[in-house]
Amino acid sequence: MPAKRTLSSDDLDPRAGSPSPRLDEAEFKRRFLSQFQDPAYMSLGAELAKIASAAWDAYEHSRKSPRTRKAGAGFADPDYDLSVDWIATHDAVSLAQLRHDDQKGPRRFLLINGSSRSEHTCPGELSKSFRIVEIARSVLEHAADVKVQVLDLSRLASEYGRQIHPCKACFSTSAPLCHWPCSCYPNYSLGQVHDWMNEIYPLWVEAHGIMIVTPVNWYQTSSPLKLMIDRLVCADGGNPDPTTTHGKHAKDAKEIEMKGWNYPRHLQGRLFSVIVHGDTEGTENVRRCLADWLKSMDLIPAGALAEIDRYIGYWEPYATSHLSFERDQAFQDEVRNAARTLYEAVVARSQGTQLSAGAGLRQPREK
Template sequence: MRVKDIAQRLTGTVLAPEPRKGSASPRLDEAEFKRRFRSQFQDDAFAPLGAELDRVADAAWDAYAHERKSPKTRKAGPGFADPDYELALDWIAAKEAIDRATLRHDDAAGPLRVLLINGSPRSEHTCPGELSKSWRLVQLAREVLEEAGIATEFLDLSRLASEYGVNIHPCKACFSTAAALCHWPCSCYPNYSLGQTQDVMNEIYPKWVEAHGVMIVTPVNWYSPTSPLKLMMDRLVCADGGNPDPSLTHGKEAKEAKREELKGWNYPRHLKGRLFSVVVHGDVEGAENVRRALSDWMRFMHMESAGASAELDRYIGYWKPYATSHEELDADDAIQQEVRNAARTLCEALRARRAGRLHMSGETLTEPRPK
């Protein structure tokens, strides 16, 4: 038996491994920081404001130099592992929004809710100059669900490419250091000292939580999910096993998080039981693989497929010119009806679940190796 194992048994403590370090520092000196900061003000309208921008740059440098990630905080208070830990006000607001969404989801007298997601970044409001086929297909599903009395919420991920101040910053992979280091909701953003702000995931989390069903319609981009969709997927890792109490790890203390995981982490499934539908369309290759990847991802989060007809991968305008792809969709009545049927299948499954008639075999079994 190793020495550390003996010590652990004698003391009853959990000895966590040291976090591995050694990569090059990304920290900037003052001159380079201010050069990058000022580079966003290229428009001539800012020219008369040079002195003011210099003062703003000085303040931004001070925040960066002192790493003030979350400048506005308050004590966690009762119900947290460390009531005296200073929680970011942004995180508290996000947690409260999720709690309200949970109440809406759990209200048996409330409406059934579906989150409809357009995964395409294309729209007529930016460089492509034309809306996407995914957007059109989502509208077909929306009509079906609303006619059936389902409350729908539309999440249009093309807004990441066309609307000012709408960002999904990348996941930092905290979970891979230790499960407890990944907070639910994500506490990595906003990071004011790094300028990582205007992140909309705190608005997106409650939409997933309140939904009884989720329907994703997306194209294939280079054999993979689109960039906006993948960003959202990665940032939803905290919904699957994430730690709902940042004070437990005193924020981002990696060794404390390792210790908590090694004590025995219960991997809370924050989206468990929600039903899903997936529609993936392509024009050359990859539709089946992306559909399978999205379905597997949601199943891993303990969400459940609404049924075989709710999972669809198809080609529109197979090997045809991109310039006529919308005309190809106009002519493809079959896929339009299949998308409507996917929405109908989701609707039927939601009603069966609420009536207590939908039971997924194995859902009560305990996982032998949760992760």
């Protein structure tokens, strides 16, 4: 067997070589001003030109986080300048964890509508996923001592200022470079703002039980749901202290990882339910992928009845799909049973009566 080679410092140098995405001033301003197409802006040309110049200055000097403060106590480098946006999200996540851990508090459930469709934008009609979530909510809200939050991802398509920016895959450079919560956004110099994940992370953290409802879109989850899934990578092994990597210094992160990284599971132990529906194909595979993803983050299946994949109006016209849903009382009852199963699992876990075999075993390989 060949001897293991000792790594040098050069071995950890980040690889580079892709073309630069930087714009010149003219193209930047053209793109920046293209958002002001409404005639209401026509009288504001001089003002917009000044704003465009200010935006160019922020872009040219890469001011990602223009507002910072010292990290302070509790961080490896208390003198490091941390983004105030990240600090606010970090504090919100910490408070959410306290709510999750409060044994005297209510049992908390997060229901996620993964469909991008609603009557408030181009489709002109709400989604079946939304109606499924409402069925589950009606079941859970009838239980005692319960708080239910609904995360309606269709608002990415219908609400002003709602965005989930794509994951930049920092984890694939090195696990400690992926911060918990994510520090990639907002990036003011690139106009990457209004990132909804800053509000979504605390919803996941405080929840005891999570239900995801999604349609099948081309054999996959919906695009809003996939955006959220990718941005939750930091919840599974992410670094809770950005000062250890001095922001986004890739080589620092690689050196930390090679010394040994413990891959903290920030959502460990929450119970989950998954409901996937489609009209022609893919439901079983999408349901399995979602369940496998959640289990890989050390979330716990609530039970067999809490995982559903079903076809609604199989190969029937889209125009009558809601009629098909309304007629399928058996499926609606399965949704109710999934919600009841999730509730029962959360109660059992809070009382220490739910057994998760193997939960105390150490994994020989984290990644």
